[in-house]
Amino acid sequence: RSQEDTAMSFKADDPNGLRGDTIDEYPGGNKVEDPYRWLEDPDGADTTKWVEAQVKTTNAYLEKLETRAFLKEKLTAKYDYPKTGCPFRRGKGDMDRYYFHKNDGLQNQYVMMTQKTLADPPTVFFDPNTLAADGTKSLGPSAFSKSGKFWAYGVSASGSDWNTIYVKDLVTDKTLEDKVEWVKFSGISWLHDDSGFFYSRYPEPKALQGDNVEGDDVKRGSETDSNLNMAVYFHKIGDPSSKDVLIYSDPSTPKWMFRATVSSDGEYVMIFVSESTAPVNRLFIAKVSDVVAHVSSGKGGSVAVNKIVDNFDAGYDYITNEGETFYFTTNKNAPKYKVISLNLSSPAEENFKDLIPHKADVLSDAMCVNQTLLIVTYMKDAHETLWIYSLKDGSVVQEVKLPDIGSVANCTGRKEDDEFFYSFAGFVYPGSKFRFDLKTMKSTLVKEDKVVDHDPDDFQTKQVFFTSKDGTKVPMFIVCKKGKEFTGDTCTLLYGYGGFSISITPSFSPFRTVFIKHFDGCLAVANIRGGGEYGEEWHDAGIKLNKQNGFTDFQCAAEYLIENKYTNPSKLAINGGSNGGLLVGACVNQRPDLFACAIPQVGVMDMLRFHKFTIGYAWCADYGCSEEDEKNFKNLYGISPYHNIKVPEGDLQYPAVLVTTADHDDRVVPLHSMKYAAQLQRTFEGVAKQTRPLLIRIDVKAGHGAGKPTSKIIEEVADIYAFIAANTNTECKKVV
DSSP: OOHHHHGGGOBTTBTTOOOOOOEEEEGGGEEEEOTTGGGGOTTOHHHHHHHHHHHHHHHHHHHTOTHHHHHHHHHHHHHOSOEEOOOEEEOSGGGOEEEEEEEOSSOSSOEEEEESSTTSOOEEEEOGGGTOTTSOEEEEEEEEOTTSSEEEEEEEETTOSOEEEEEEETTTTEEEEEEEEEEOSOOOEEOTTSSEEEEEEOOOOGGGTTSOOOTTOTTTTTOOOOOOOOEEEEEETTSOGGGOEEEEOOTTOTTOEEEEEEOTTSSEEEEEEESSSSSOOEEEEEEHHHHHHHHHHOOOSOOOOEEEEOSSSSOEEEEEEETTEEEEEEOTTOTTOEEEEEETTSOOGGGOEEEEOOOSSEEEEEEEETTTEEEEEEEETTEEEEEEEETTTOOEEEEEOOSSSSEEEEEEEOTTOSEEEEEEEOSSOOOEEEEEETTTTEEEEEEEOOOTTOOGGGEEEEEEEEEOTTSOEEEEEEEEETTOOOOSOOOEEEEOOOOTTOOOOOOOOHHHHHHHHHTTOEEEEEOOBTBSTTOHHHHHTTSGGGHHHHHHHHHHHHHHHHHTTSOOGGGEEEEEETHHHHHHHHHHHHOGGGOSEEEEESOOOOTTTGGGSTTGGGGHHHHOOTTTOHHHHHHHHHHOGGGOOOOOSTTOOOOEEEEEEETTOOSSOTHHHHHHHHHHHHHTTTOTTOOSOEEEEEESSOOSSTTOOHHHHHHHHHHHHHHHHHHTTOOOOSOO
16 A cells, blocks of 8 residues: 555554555565555655654653663763774875874764874864764765875765765865765775866665755655666866766666775776675776876766676775786685785786785785785684785785784775874773884884773673584673673673674773673673674675574574573573664564563664665675575565564563664665564554563664764663663662
């Protein structure tokens, strides 16, 4: 049924009672009802009424939670410390400067700072907090021109993936009239003569055409149109964007995504082509001189390119080049990645040469510094090490010793500089930034985040390995107060992700320390299959028809925590976001007996239709597609959170569920969470044994997570922790 057909029957006191009669047919003649299809219309009158009813119900519940105000106060106080990002260096000559991002404590957005030398006092370079009074505008992708005279930067509103690019002249300190719209999933890469930059954009979405939408319009990011026909353009400084020149597109493949990168010597433009989120891409290269000639000719169409790799067999990430010899990290015949070289004079794949061969640990990052050195990050059992290699022969120069077991959160450097910077963080280490001097080959601490009333020695982190159902050993980090004795009744928060080859390495959250201290709680992070913790084999073992492996791993993590007396099902809460929201939703359906509380955030909940909205089609590489064949349909139908909610047998009830989403999430559109919550509430309507709440928290002027203001983050975490405390019967200790 359409929105109009059902408009008369919506009742505010029974928001889930409105059920359409939509039935879809899938491969093999399989028919599936979709009673809440009407919630897919973000602008529909019934959708608006449903959201209003849910907001009212959820707020009424949350307002009664005794710990909510106290937690908000504590979380605010704990987050109120100066936080700094890793320094990076840009520009040449008089414009050669250092930059870093900083938050004084509770600023909604990080401020970009600059200094001429590391000894000089930093000054404000760009403050996104001035863009919107409520802090809902944020800095997106940005890039300095080679000379450092210009800075192109994207601005996003309300957490949307859409960016509008502006340009600042750093000599005059004026923002130019240049403005580029409809930029999404794009980099910005300048020609070395400062004349302009390459970027990727989509056509304006049909749902927004005619609305005269600007970057701060409330509708941008709330539409659900598929993002198709990305193209690479060149923007010449001083021109209106209507004059931007098409550099590369392929209308025959509307789902392909293109990104242009100028080589480190400024002589080549590389076009990276991807068709999905899979870590594979095609690689096309053109000479800058040919691209400039194409721009000047005005003949239109795509520039002629040398198709170095014209398949999706593997991934190639550019590091640097020496003339015609290019260096890339790749997973070509290397599931844990390696560094290769290729020469444009003989670019056939059989001529690719290994520089740093495949090893037992995962190569997660590489960059070139000081002309001849590579800085390489490796990952072993989900924590990282840092190394210096020779670009000449791939030999090890030395290891850069890190303070403890943790993560190299960021690494910055330029080929022309004799220094680089890196930041280190762990679950209880807030973040230290180091400068490595390539003349002395030594590190010095340049910035260290200091959290109020926080001592890392008050906590302990350990890594355990549990056995999943099929015998696979899976790592899990466990963080708690130092010296804590476990008797099986600790409130425990189990977090997981398990997808898209993303690795969950140790990172610091001041909020989690509040949970551990005031709940006397335990944090567990399970590195389940589907992630990239052990390379592509680990990723492949948890995707498509193997997707259940990650869910099973997560359930086995919960069983490990229970069997080893960390906690019990009445004290165990689970949490994950995006793909992790799918994880939580699926595990609640499959094993409601294991958990007291579940927080699926911005999750992919309708696994039969995710590919129809915004960028969802790109996830078929991880999930498969319900319309591909019956095997894929049955797999997705069997794990889809929306389609597998049922009242458990006997006395068993579902965990308390707090679904979270946001109106401007144009990555995982809110209809996923809304349809899931409607079906969840409807299934348990009138079921007396279900005493635990089943709620949805819908944020406004917020998106998938990136760019979310500090104030909104704190409010959301306070609500989540208060919800966990109430539904695990855990005391929130005011004095610790």
